[in-house]
Amino acid sequence: MTISTEETAAPAPQEGGAACPMDYILRMLMGPWTTYIVYNLRAFGPQRFGELKRRVAGISAKMLTERLRTLEGAGLIKRDYEATIPPKVTYSLTPRGHELDEVLEKLGEVAVRWQAEDRAARKTELKAA
Amino acid sequence: MTISTEETAAPAPQEGGAACPMDYILRMLMGPWTTYIVYNLRAFGPQRFGELKRRVAGISAKMLTERLRTLEGAGLIKRDYEATIPPKVTYSLTPRGHELDEVLEKLGEVAVRWQAEDRAARKTELKAA
């Protein structure tokens, strides 16, 4: 996958190189649950593992761990480990993570609009039938 | 996956219902190539199948077909079939598809910024070493 910002048909580096800026960011967000986790971290603030897992509802511990590690590796979230007993691990968005706020907000707007439109369309459909 | 727009912890419908507006839209964009296809359709205007395939570079005909059908089903793109010989099939964004413009743009901005930052960081790293 390669997305150019230029309007002039980027020659598409077949080597799979990260020549395109969107590439990286999309791979990050595309994973299952990923956007949802970021969204929750943003909406409810820093959270501990168990809290987050309960909130996401349906995700397995394995998935959550993997996603969190990936996000951490990308510098989108921060992992604070307190070696108490029992251990406390708190996850929070980094400044970089917060740079997605606007995108998520825009996406949310569109999503809400579409949902409303679809609901209206269904109602009309029912009336017609 | 369920994302609430409310700040008040949506009770998370376990039935997998589409109670959350982000849900639907994310599933749509999350598929591989999907965003890239939409991006290309936006950047280069309506395109025929072969054109698009050449532009995306790396995608298989099967994938492209499948993605296009999904996007069509979601009402994001329009499929114009001309039964000439050889047949011409042109794909274009619908008004609904264009509603993603802003999101894609925002995403692009972030992507470019991160890429620049990372490049700068790598340069500093090299200097330090």
Next chain:
DNA sequence: CTCTGCAGTTACGATTTGGTACCTACTTGA
């Protein structure tokens, strides 16, 4: 007369993915 391109579809097969179950080590509470 065969080759190519159009816009796909289909079958097959390998890889990846994601879930389930079970394990850690330690403390608190019953």
Next chain:
DNA sequence: TCAAGTAGGTACCAAATCGTAACTGCAGAG
């Protein structure tokens, strides 16, 4: 003494995904 909760790690297995190759029917080019 036994169970539960903390934050995971590991192994295994079924299912979904994605690529490859081969097929469609027809026309124009060589």
